[in-house]
Amino acid sequence: MLIYILKRLGLALIVALTVSVIAFALLRASGDIATALAGEGATPESIAVIRQTYGLDRPIPVQYLSWLWDVARGDFGQSYFFRTDVAGLIFGKIGNTLILGAASLAIALALSIPLGVLAAIYSGSIIDRAVTMFSLMGQALPSFFLALALIMVFAINLRMFPASGADSWRNFVLPALTLGYYITPPFMRLVRAGMIDALNTDYVRTARAKGLPARRVVFKHALRNALVPVVGLVAVQLGLLMGGSVVVESIFALDGLGYLAYQSISYRDFPVLQGVVLLLSLAYVVLTLLSDIINAWLDPRLRAA
Amino acid sequence: MTAPLLSVRDLRVDLKTRIGTLHAVRGISFDVARGETLCIVGESGCGKSMTSLALMDLLPRVAKRSASGLTFDGQDMMRPRVAEKLRGRRMAMIFQEPMTALNPAFTIGDQMVEAYLFHVGGSRAAAVDRAAQMLEKVGIGSARSRLGQYPHQLSGGLRQRVMIAMALMTEPELLIADEPTTALDVTIQAQILRLLKDLQRELGLAIIFITHDLGLVSRIADRVVVMYAGAVVEEGSAAEIFEAPAHPYTCALIDCIPQPGKTERGAHLGTIPGVVPSLIGRQEGCAFRDRCALSEAVCARPVPVRGHGSHHWACIREVAA
Incomplete structure (x- = not known):
């Protein structure tokens, strides 16, 4: 198991370094940085000064290494637009995004695992069809529509939860419900398909032949094996949630990473964009590593690989 | 008769x-x-x-x-x-495919004792002792260490022996x-x-x-x-x-x-x-x-x-x- 984790860790490091090269190249490819920094109508002399000040006249590999060193110490450079530290900017907003992502994921899993199991046990029945309909709606409804509907009901009519802001946990309820329901269908389908497969396996028949109660057969023998692909999907969806919740973050005025990425693109604020891209990619790398480790725990056959 | x-x-x-x-x-x-x-x-x-x-x-x-x-x-x-x-x-049953009849996610020992604990009860240690005994009875050596292994670590013949031992628990x-x-x-x-x-x-x-x-x-x-x-x-x-x-x-x-x-x-x-x-x-x-x-x-x-x-x-x- 330890060897397996070390191997995965090595692989993750290689991917992380590759990602850093791409993130670095992203900024270089956006045009001449010195010209951009100097602003419109700058003289060639002042551009040259800037180029020297920021070390942009050095060879590219040297620039990359010094940038990597800065990043490793948490220095992501300066934002063109906000005129502040990129690191401070990102870490000020990442908290909101992480809370929203974790809460949505928790809602999605709490919905999809029991529903998926139920649909699999009664596959083909009216229960199965009702569950499938419910999850299909989650996929078909645009998230802005559900968000507005939730605001109408729970914020305006019932006044149970606030419609915007990020001051307390109550602010996260409606956006997390919106996003959670939105990402439920893929989980539900995966759990249902995995459970249908698992329930038809020989080892489930063995478990039943041993006279184990149905509950144990379903939740121990079948579910454990059905969850392996779900863990991988969790990693992917969490990564998507971190960067892709722009719409929901904007509607609920929840100042998070997705919204920041959207702003940095519209303001051509490349250092911020670079920081966000780098961070999201690293998050993906870490999540994949975690899902590999969890899967190795779930399925001992993977540990040998 | x-x-x-x-x-x-x-x-x-x-x-x-x-x-x-x-x-x-x-x-x-x-x-x-x-x-x-x-x-x-x-x-x-x-x-x-x-x-x-x-x-x-x-x-x-x-x-x-x-x-x-x-x-x-x-x-x-x-x-x-x-x-x-x-x-x-x-009444117990064993099947044709020993390669797939055991759950890949759990150890041999765990799968052998769970039904015994459910039907007969007693302590887990006693059930594990019985499982080791049964493995020896079906001709599997170093039974204790086998109990901690997973099905994929055993050959087809060994798995069928495990199935028999498990059925006879x-x-x-x-x-x-x-x-x-x-x-x-x-x-x-x-x-x-x-x-x-x-x-x-x-x-x-x-x-x-x-x-x-x-x-x-x-x-x-x-x-x-x-x-x-x-x-x-x-x-x-x-x-x-x-x-x-x-x-x-x-x-x-x-x-x-x-x-x-x-x-x-x-x-x-x-x-x-x-x-x-x-x-x-x-x-x-x-x-x-x-x-x-x-x-x-x-x-x-x-x-x-x-x-x-x-x-x-x-x-x-x-x-x-």
Whole structure:
């Protein structure tokens, strides 16, 4: 198991370094940085000064290494637009995004695992069809529509939860419900398909032949094996949630990473964009590593690989 | 004569399909006495596996079983929940595919003790001791360390031994073995058969052995039930079946067994021409008549059951061909 984790860790490091090269190249490819920094109508002399000040006249590999060193110490450079530290900017907003992502994921899993199991046990029945309909709606409804509907009901009519802001946990309820329901269908389908497969396996028949109660057969023998692909999907969806919740973050005025990425693109604020891209990619790398480790725990056959 | 351990009367298994009801098992009857080996023989699709699953009440949801009598040690297994309480405790089952019959996610030890703890109870340590004992009994060395291993770390033969040890954890009186050696190579097959016979003698176990391999039957069976197209065509002691087979289907099956010394090198082994009839809908008359060399017009009418003593067959012919 330890060897397996070390191997995965090595692989993750290689991917992380590759990602850093791409993130670095992203900024270089956006045009001449010195010209951009100097602003419109700058003289060639002042551009040259800037180029020297920021070390942009050095060879590219040297620039990359010094940038990597800065990043490793948490220095992501300066934002063109906000005129502040990129690191401070990102870490000020990442908290909101992480809370929203974790809460949505928790809602999605709490919905999809029991529903998926139920649909699999009664596959083909009216229960199965009702569950499938419910999850299909989650996929078909645009998230802005559900968000507005939730605001109408729970914020305006019932006044149970606030419609915007990020001051307390109550602010996260409606956006997390919106996003959670939105990402439920893929989980539900995966759990249902995995459970249908698992329930038809020989080892489930063995478990039943041993006279184990149905509950144990379903939740121990079948579910454990059905969850392996779900863990991988969790990693992917969490990564998507971190960067892709722009719409929901904007509607609920929840100042998070997705919204920041959207702003940095519209303001051509490349250092911020670079920081966000780098961070999201690293998050993906870490999540994949975690899902590999969890899967190795779930399925001992993977540990040998 | 003492009461049989298992008594099966007019057992039927029906599966609803799109094109009609498939009668997989068409009213079969047999008894199993304590400590004896009953072999159920037949081709693929003759209903022998469906029979075993019906006995354990493990049929898939689309299949429905019915019977005029199905008792285990006097308990009516057609009543709800009775089979559920007996299986895994007083009657156990092992399967054809040892490679997939164990759960890949749990250790051998965990899978061996869980049913024991559920049925018998006691401490986990005591159950683990018993599991190690059982592994030794089925001939697995360094049993303690095996308990911590996962199924994928064992060979097919070892896994089938684990399955047997696991099935015998609760000292069942009946073991249903559904083609337990078909997926194993020949030397391992012989070892497993010997192991089953030894365990049977030691534990007084009754075994229902389901197979398509008549050669194997001759080595282990006390009594034999030959099934064709969901029905029993012949039943008798091993001696009666092999020395005086009465039903043309049984004779044809026996012709398919190569016999060392008798069967000449390069000679064609017997084959049975034709295919098994569809099991959908009713079957009038003898199901084997289309493939039978001896069939007559009267075979299309209901077939009488003939026989004497423990030997019975369903054929219009009085004596063996």
